[in-house]
Amino acid sequence: MTAGKIWMKPQNFEETIIWYAIIGTYLVYFLGIQYIAYPVLGWCLAVYVFRRIWQQTDDTPAAEQIFIPWGVWVWIFSMTVTLIALIIGHLDFELGTRQLLKSSFDQFPRTWGLFAIFPLVGCLRIRSQLIYRAACILCLQSLIYVIVGNLAYHLGINGHLYNTPFAKFAGGSSASDVLLYAFDEYDREFRLQLFTPFAPSLGVVGNVYFWLTCYEKQTKWRWIGIIASILMIWYSFSRTGKICMFVVPALIWFLANVRRPLVQLTAAATSFITSVFSYQIIYWIQDYSISQQKARAASTKIRGRIRRESLRRWWDEAPIWGHGMGDRTVGRFFAGKSIGSHGMWHGVLFVHGLVGLLAIVIPMICTAIDCLLKLHHNPTARIGLALMVIFAIYGFSENLEGQIYLFWPGMVMVGIALKETIPSVLPQPALLHADAVLNQHASPTESSL
Numbered sequence: 001m002t003a004g005k006i007w008m009k010p011q012n013f014e015e016t017i018i019w020y021a022i023i024g025t026y027l028v029y030f031l032g033i034q035y036i037a038y039p040v041l042g043w044c045l046a047v048y049v050f051r052r053i054w055q056q057t058d059d060t061p062a063a064e065q066i067f068i069p070w071g072v073w074v075w076i077f078s079m080t081v082t083l084i085a086l087i088i089g090h091l092d093f094e095l096g097t098r099q100l101l102k103s104s105f106d107q108f109p110r111t112w113g114l115f116a117i118f119p120l121v122g123c124l125r126i127r128s129q130l131i132y133r134a135a136c137i138l139c140l141q142s143l144i145y146v147i148v149g150n151l152a153y154h155l156g157i158n159g160h161l162y163n164t165p166f167a168k169f170a171g172g173s174s175a176s177d178v179l180l181y182a183f184d185e186y187d188r189e190f191r192l193q194l195f196t197p198f199a200p201s202l203g204v205v206g207n208v209y210f211w212l213t214c215y216e217k218q219t220k221w222r223w224i225g226i227i228a229s230i231l232m233i234w235y236s237f238s239r240t241g242k243i244c245m246f247v248v249p250a251l252i253w254f255l256a257n258v259r260r261p262l263v264q265l266t267a268a269a270t271s272f273i274t275s276v277f278s279y280q281i282i283y284w285i286q287d288y289s290i291s292q293q294k295a296r297a298a299s300t301k302i303r304g305r306i307r308r309e310s311l312r313r314w315w316d317e318a319p320i321w322g323h324g325m326g327d328r329t330v331g332r333f334f335a336g337k338s339i340g341s342h343g344m345w346h347g348v349l350f351v352h353g354l355v356g357l358l359a360i361v362i363p364m365i366c367t368a369i370d371c372l373l374k375l376h377h378n379p380t381a382r383i384g385l386a387l388m389v390i391f392a393i394y395g396f397s398e399n400l401e402g403q404i405y406l407f408w409p410g411m412v413m414v415g416i417a418l419k420e421t422i423p424s425v426l427p428q429p430a431l432l433h434a435d436a437v438l439n440q441h442a443s444p445t446e447s448s449l
Contacts, residue, residue, distance in 0.1 A: 008129070014124040015127065018131065021041055022131070025195055032164020039113075042114050043109060049123055072415055074363045075119050079115055081358075085355045086103055118414070122419060131212060136221040139209055140224050149192050160179055161180060163178070204406070206236060208390065209410075214226065251389060303342045314346075326350065343397055383410075384413065
């Protein structure tokens with residue numbers, strides 16, 4: 001494999017920044033500045049987007065013009081509403097001016113704000129293929145790290161390498177630890193977390209990078225990315241991650257091929273068979289659910305307590321605007337975890353109330369609908385739709401707003417997907433053969449997914 005085939009050449013400023021930011025992830029991780037560097041990167045590129053728009057004139061070539069699609073505006077408006085809910089929550093519970101300023105100008109720009117910023121960055125002239133290749137290179141690095149971590153564990157080598165000097169700014173002490181491998185704090189299980197602060201976070205990242213590598217054109221790089229991302233999910237031992245690994249590709253494939261008669265007939269036959277054996281299938285699902293809960297009983301117990309308390313206090317104390325922030329004063333009954341953590345959907349209700357919930361649900365639904373309409377025209381729409389499904393599922397187990405700095409390339413791809421347009425109406429013969437033309441020029445993975 002020649003150097004030219006490995007290293008794509010960025011063609012402009014934004015591509016250069018994105019390229020080196022992705023392939024340099026482990027360098028940033030070893031320095032312990034991920035929680036600082038990638039939010040700063042996002043906001044700086046967002047300023048650059050508006051600068052480019054401001055500098056545009058009527059003479060600017062169409063290929064170089066920057067525009068913000070309606071889907072990205074929905075994300076921007078919705079995250080602004082989340083900020084308003086945060087401010088009102090702080091005022092309602094009298095959390096103080098200092099905490100309000102910290103939450104508004106420190107925490108929000110590094111969490112919910114990035115859900116608007118990175119799709120906005122996707123409006124720049126960034127080739128999706130460049131992100132695919134950079135993701136594959138990062139997956140190759142991760143594959144090496146997986147091998148080293150497993151060897152270190154089986155040889156009895158201490159998995160803790162060192163603490164970075166940026167613990168105060170890195171998002172907590174765990175985010176400043178550089179590890180070869182880790183143990184689950186409840187069940188004492190061997191797990192990998194690679195460049196993420198927690199093993200479950202690696203499950204999220206693995207699922208996102210699976211879709212970023214599926215559409216790489218070169219077969220070798222594509223399979224390196226797919227295998228590495230699957231290993232990320234597997235060694236994270238995230239139950240939700242394994243569910244997404246099987247459910248999301250099947251769903252996207254079905255939606256992309258549902259117009260085919262054979263798929264429709266197969267779906268009808270499958271529906272009939274499942275209805276006949278519905279009782280047995282429900283029993284199998286319940287049995288599997290119980291076995292998964294028993295596999296990590298301690299973690300399941302704590303998560304259940306936190307979710308129930310989050311919902312109870314949201315409904316009793318702050319149903320509209322929320323509490324403004326999580327509650328860490330609940331004692332040992334919740335293992336020192338914050339009420340409003342361990343689940344984005346429960347957490348957003350507790351922290352931002354019903355207003356905050358709508359502010360995240362609405363842009364996700366709008367993005368899913370937009371990508372669904374474009375599903376048969378370009379693969380970026382499939383990635384955008386897949387990520388929305390992953391976020392919806394993972395929202396029941398993880399606080400994604402605190403982890404977006406880890407899977408930010410996925411949100412850039414969401415912006416690219418929203419920017420793509422459906423081709424103008426074709427003549428009837430061409431319209432009938434549109435799928436054939438797409439399949440002819442797509443990679444094998446694009447055709448299968």
